[in-house]
Amino acid sequence: MSSAWDEIKRLASDLQRVQLSAAAKKLSEANCVEVISKLIERQLIDVVFTRDGTTYITRKHLCTEYVIAATKTIIAEDDEFLISAGELFARDYVHKLQMDLRVLLSEEGVRSIASLCRDWSLSTELLRSLLLDRLQEGGEFTVDGENIYTLDFLEAHKFILRAVLCAITKATLLSHIQQRVSLPTNRFFAALDDLLSSGEVPGKIVGSRTSASAIYIPNLHGELVNAAIRRMFAQNEYILFSDLKKMGLSDVKAAVKSAFAKEEFGQLRFLGSIVVPEEVFDTQMSALKDELAQNCFVDVSAELSKSSLPFEAEDESFFIEAITAGDKDLLVSEPRLYTSELLAKAVDSLSEKLDQRAGEEMDKMDQKKKKTAPKPAEKDEWDEGGKGKGKKGKGGGAKGRGNAKKDEDDNTGSGFSLDVDEVEGWLRSSERVPEELIQSIAEQIIDKVSQSIRDRVARLVATQAVSSAQSNKRSHQQMEQQLNQLYANISLFETGLEKIPDNIRDDLRAYLQKTLCTELAHALLGFASDTGNVGQMKEKQREETIEALPSRIKDAIVALYASLREDDLQNFNNALFDLCAPSVLQLGIKNPDKKTREELTNVYATQLLAQVNEQSDPAAALLSSVLYLYAKDGIAVHASGKFVAQLVSHLATLIDVEIYDLLLSAQKLVVASFKNKGDVELKEQLDQQIQALRQRLTQG
Amino acid sequence: MDDSAKSQLKSIPLLKTKAGPRDEALWPKRLQEELEALIAFVTMNKENDKDWFHIECSDRGDRWYGKCWTFYNNVKYEFAVEFDIPITYPTTAPEISLPELDGKTAKMYRGGKICLSEHFKPLWARNVPKFGIAQAFALGLGPWLSVEIPDLVEKGLITPA
Secondary structure, three states: OHHHHHHHHHHHHHHHHHHHOOOOOOOOHHHHHHHHHHHHHOOOOOEEEOOOOOOEEEHHHHHHHHHHHHHHHHHHHOOOEEEEOOEEEEHHHHHHHHHHHHHHHHHHOEEEHHHHHHHHOOOHHHHHHHHHHHHOOOOOEEEEOOEEEEHHHHHHHHHHHHHHHHHOOOOEEHHHHHHHHOOOHHHHHHHHHHHHHOOOOOEEEEOOOOOOOOEEEEHHHHHHHHHHHHHHHHHHOOEEHHHHHHOOOOOHHHHHHHHOOHHHHHOEEEOOOEEEEHHHHHHHHHHHHHHHHHHOEEEHHHHHHHOOOOOOHHHHHHHHHHHHHHOOOOEEEOOEEEOHHHHHHHHHHOHHHHHHHHHHHHHHHHHHHHHOOHHHHHHHHHHHOOOOHHHHHHHHOOHHHHHHHHHHHHHOOOOOOOOHHHHHHHHHHHOOOOHHHHHHHHHHHHHHHHHHHHHHHHHHHHHHHHHHHHHHHHHHHHHHHHHHHHHHHHHHHHHHHHOOOHHHHHHHHHHHHHHHHHHHHHHHHHHHHOOOOHHHOOHHHHHHHHHOOOHHHHHHHHHHHHHOOOOOOHHHHHHHHHHOOOOOOOOOOOOOOHHHHHHHHHHHHHHHHHHHHHOOOHHHHHHHHHHHHHHHOOOOOOOOHHHHHHHHHHHOOOOOHHHHHHHHHHHHHHHHHHHOOOOHHHHHHHHHHHHHHHHHHHHO | OOHHHHHHHHHOOOOOOOOOOOOOOOHHHHHHHHHHHHHHHHHHHHHOOOOOEEEEEOOOOOEEEEEEEEEEOOEEEEEEEEEEOOOOOOOOOOOOEOHHHOOOOOOEOOOOEEOOOOOHHHHHHHOOOOOOHHHHHHHHHHHHHHHHHHHHHHOOOOOOO
């Protein structure tokens, strides 16, 4: 492709060439003659013909040609004239110019060519060709660029330069020297080179000649500097970098090295702003190390400022480096150093605060747990697909507990960490750590301290979990105990109901459902939902509590509560056993056998007899008596005072007439005393009656 | 078409490549052919002493500019000439323009583009891609100058160079 464009370029230039070339056709001779004639006729040109009429030239050209020829002749024939740059000059004029130039130059030493041209109204080329080219042959003058110099002038200035160089005692810019000597750059360097070659320059040039920062350093200067350095050191036993810089020395180390002998130089230590003898450095180092060993930290800046030497901030890092090179365990917080021992002390000092903080974290977590308590139970249901309850066994107990524990673990995990400001505050109040190091130490120990708190919290949680697991276990056992007790009683009374006549059986059954069965249902609900005082809840609250339970438990509890309203206890029994099943509440429930029931009835009878004797309230004592009489007969009855009348009437067939009469009369008195609460006599009679009844029953 | 135009046309070599300035592959070849045709055309003009234009192009060959002139009553009238190669070239003929004459004649579109005869466009269309810049000048600009310039001179609308 590029060859195509090259070809195009070539063709384009060919086109230009062709276009610019002259046309092929020229005018014929006749035409030319005719044209010239016409021009002459119109007096547009003025030409001179030769005699034979064949050639002609313009007048101007004629003059010029003639003049040129004439001039050539003149020069050839007469030495007095010469031609230069198309102009004719008389030699006298040239000589005069030369004389003038000589005089000028001998007076002034230097003259610019431009000024000569201006003064003599000559062009530069003319001046050059007439004078300058001839001038240099004499050997007195030099033309350099735009100026003409006499050699004397240059020589004189060279001597001035030499004098200046000898007189200088400190490093000086070449440009300043050049200004002083008043020479243009190339002449200046020419003179300098001259002097250098003849060995007359008592110093050296540093830097490139073309750069503006080239310096001349006299030899003397070096010697003076060395003497000054040695004097400084002898007086003070140290050398400050700043003093050396004032002397114009940029490379401090090199300057000091040249001032001292090799062995002496080896005994010096270079710091950030000062040079000190090695012993001084070592002394200072041991002082710092002692301080560090004593207090577990050292403030290098403060220590150095106590010294008699003028140490600066730049010197501190040298000491710090030297100390830390010897001991890698040191921690640096410039300009301070401290040991890991100090860190350990700091952490120890915070022990109490850490315990406190751990306790606070635990409280926070407990509050959080309470707020989210119902959820873990549901989550558990979903997570395990409702199957896993069996897996938990007796130890895990309530479903809620296991998950809550998991939540606690999350809380004490990687999420928790301390704020640096908090740790700094603790350190400040503990006053075991110097104020300047508090920030650095806080940053160093924060991870350790956060982890320590996490560990403490984990320990607390573990302790809590153990105790809660223990309490879980306890409550499960308690519930089972309570359940079996209540259920035993219910079964007892249920059996007793069978021997009760129809007319009061249903009422007693309903009473049983309303009391013991309901109590049992509430206890189970409380256990299942881990709430207390279910019996005191309002209906709505209870329903909400039931609603929050996992579905399997909920259904069983709903069935249980529904059975309380039914006409027999069969569904209650079924619902109860469903609820206590291993897949639901995992409570062991036993249906007491016949023998157990008999035993329990006897126990019940004994308890009732004891109550009869102990109860002060006559109505209560009457009820207990009635129930005792039934129990004695193997019929456990659960009833309240309002059933007394009906129960007594049924007793007629079961007991002695005497006792029966006692009961009847007591009953009447009780009823009467309810109606006439203020009647003291009635009350006395009642008491007597009850006492008589007691006696009779006790007798057997 | 008059005889002179015809004879001019005969001497200009015809072009072969059909490519516009946006055709990266073939445009260089077309440009070469254009330049060769122009060289032949100018050479012939010089030989016949009828050299009447001088043009050059940009590096890519898509912009052309230069000068053209004509004589009327032995007086030379010279004008700047310029044109761009249209994207659809050579199907579309280039629009040659003489900016200095803008607004002076009815035979000109706005911007100085010359208005060519009714014969030109069909002739061009029939001969795509054989006609190029040289032919456009020979058949378009040349005749236009020879007709229009005398008219403008007579009306006093232009003066000699």
